Amino acid sequence: MNKLWIKVQTTPGKEKSKREKDRNDLKVTIGENLVRLSQLEGCTLEIYKEFVLDKLIEIITSKDDKMSQQYLMDCIIQAFPDEYHINTLEKLLQTCALIMQNNVDIKTIFIRLMDRLADFAANSEEEVNNFSTDLDLFAMFKKNIDNIIEDQGATVELRKFLELQVAFLKFSIQCYPTNIEYVNDILKSCCTLCQKQSSTDLDEDSLKSIVKLLTLPLDSLSISVLQMDEFPKLMKYLPLNKRRIVALKICQAVTVSAIPLRNLEIIGQIVDFIDPILKESKELADIDPTEFEQEQHLVARLPHLVYHENPDTQFQMLEALKAQFFKGGIKRQYHTLPAIFFAYVKLARYITDCVQKRGEAEEPVEEETEEAPKIYNVKKRYFKGEFELTFRKLYETILEIIGKLSSDYPELCMKLYLEFAQIINECDKNKEVIRNFRVLFY
Numbered sequence: 204m205n206k207l208w209i210k211v212q213t214t215p216g217k218e219k220s221k222r223e224k225d226r227n228d229l230k231v232t233i234g235e236n237l238v239r240l241s242q243l244e245g246c247t248l249e250i251y252k253e254f255v256l257d258k259l260i261e262i263i264t265s266k267d268d269k270m271s272q273q274y275l276m277d278c279i280i281q282a283f284p285d286e287y288h289i290n291t292l293e294k295l296l297q298t299c300a301l302i303m304q305n306n307v308d309i310k311t312i313f314i315r316l317m318d319r320l321a322d323f324a325a326n327s328e329e330e331v332n333n334f335s336t337d338l339d340l341f342a343m344f345k346k347n348i349d350n351i352i353e354d355q356g357a358t359v360e361l362r363k364f365l366e367l368q369v370a371f372l373k374f375s376i377q378c379y380p381t382n383i384e385y386v387n388d389i390l391k392s393c394c395t396l397c398q399k400q401s402s403t404d405l406d407e408d409s410l411k412s413i414v415k416l417l418t419l420p421l422d423s424l425s426i427s428v429l430q431m432d433e434f435p436k437l438m439k440y441l442p443l444n445k446r447r448i449v450a451l452k453i454c455q456a457v458t459v460s461a462i463p464l465r466n467l468e469i470i471g472q473i474v475d476f477i478d479p480i481l482k483e484s485k486e487l488a489d490i491d492p493t494e495f496e497q498e499q500h501l502v503a504r505l506p507h508l509v510y511h512e513n514p515d516t517q518f519q520m521l522e523a524l525k526a527q528f529f530k531g532g533i534k535r536q537y538h539t540l541p542a543i544f545f546a547y548v549k550l551a552r553y554i555t556d557c558v559q560k561r562g563e564a565e566e567p568v569e570e571e572t573e574e575a576p577k578i579y580n581v582k583k584r585y586f587k588g589e590f591e592l593t594f595r596k597l598y599e600t601i602l603e604i605i606g607k608l609s610s611d612y613p614e615l616c617m618k619l620y621l622e623f624a625q626i627i628n629e630c631d632k633n634k635e636v637i638r639n640f641r642v643l644f645y
Contacts, residue, residue, distance in 0.1 A: 234278050241282040251287050260298050272302045276312050285323035288316065292340060296347045309351055310359070310367045317344065317374035324377040341375055341385050352396070361400055365412035368393050372419055380423045383431060390416060390433035397440045410445050413437060417449045421456035428453070429472040438476070443486045447479040454480065454501045463510040470509070470523045477502070483532040499535055503542035507549075512586040514554050518597070521546055525604070533611050544604050544619055548626050551597055553585075555630040560585040594630065598623075 237259075240246060246255060256279075263275050276299070280288065288295065295316070303309045320340070348371060352364060368389055375385045393416055397405070405413075417438055420428050428434050438449060453476050457464075464470055474481065480498050506524055511517040521543060528539040601623055609616045 230274060233275070234282075237275075237278045237282045241284070248287055248290060251283065252291055256287075256291055256294060260294065263298060264301055269307050273307045273312065276302070276307075277315065280312065280316050280319060285319055288320065289323075289340070292343055296343055300347060300350065303351065303354065310363055313344070313348065313351070314367060314370040317370045321370075321374040321377040324374075340378060341382075344371060344374070345388065349392070352392075361396060362406060362408040362412065364396055365393065365409055365416070368396075369412050369415045369419070372416055376419060376423050383424060383427055386420050386424065386428075387431040387433050390431065390437050394433055394436050394440075397437070405440065410441060413441055414445055414448055417441075418452040421452050425456050425460040426462060426469065426473070428456075429469065429476070435475070443479055443484060447487060450477040450479045451498055451501065453477055454498070454505070458501055458504040458508070461508065464505070464508045464520065465511055466516075467520055467523060470520050473505070474523070474527050481527050481531050481535070483535075495534075496538070499538035502535075503539050506543040506546035509546060512584055513588070513590060514550060514557060514586060514592045515590045517550055517553075518592050521550065522600075525600070529607065533608075536607055537612060537615070540604050540608055541615065541619065544601060544622075547597060547601050547604070548622065551594065551626050551630045554592065554594070554597070557586050557590075560587060594627075598627065 240255070259275065259279060263272050266272075276295075279295075299307075299309050299312060348367060351367070372386065372389045375382070375389060379385050393413070397413075417434065438446060441449065453473070457473060464473070479487070480502060506521060509517060509520045509524065511520065525543050528536060528543060531539060605616050605619050605623065608619070
């Protein structure tokens, strides 16, 4: 039937419209036959591997007809179960390599195959475990995708290769959800592709694909993306408005995961990644006010994730965030500075607890982990060593924050001053310190 389908295309003496109708009818019939074949009770995995697939591959490769080869490969992918494809993937990919010489659109075939396997993995945890132990599907796809790029790189548009990498990334995340190296390898390939083309020549579809490549890993890897060398390199190819989208996704992933931010390096990395939503820019001046408020609310949640047992270290991390917030302009500061104000207030209470606990016998506590769902739901471990941070230094920092807002938002500042007075009275029993700051409240 496939031979007849191919022959109809070149049959002389028929009008083109008649040939196309006959060819389409045969095409539908071939597809229906493959669907019926896949539904037969006797077509088990063993029969499929030993007889059915080999015969189908023989039919596909016997005639150098680009349209029929692509259609039959697509039918096989759509008609037969995902388990069959997993167990015969190497044969399928070898067939793709053979028909690629005939300029068949292998990228579309790969995308559909990877999308199916990714969806299957998302709904089958047991199969995901099998991927990690029995089959190296990632290596199979990686090898063949690299071959496609090498053979067709000069003739195919960049956007199509990026679409292929998006499908590959989705597949990798679903099948190997915790493997950072696989994601980094894919991003590295994308950087190599983009290097061959000027960033100003990237079309809208290519930019959308790059945004997907940068945001897809965030749901499963969260702040682990900060460890990937290729992530910031690929992000540089985006214009500012696209980087803002990625920055929002990163900030959202960090805050939703609620993983404590425990060192200055992580703070610095996050600040670099979300820079487009921390600073003023003429290119982003027309942002909808509601969207602007929502993004700044996300940013304002970051100070509450900063945590370290040592008050000195926690103060340094908050100082790093405060320095960035001070560069953001008064409209941003209206949302972000009150948040970091209360982070310092919480630190003041923590210092009081540390002083009270110092010298007491240490009680066994639950070990804190980065996987803790909420930092403040974890049982606190108080720092009992020596630290340099004093109430005076902390109060001066708090006053600096209030001073930044005083001229534009006096009512808000009055509320913060009252909170400040309360924290002095609550935490610091040093009457001299209280007298020195009392003048501020008149």
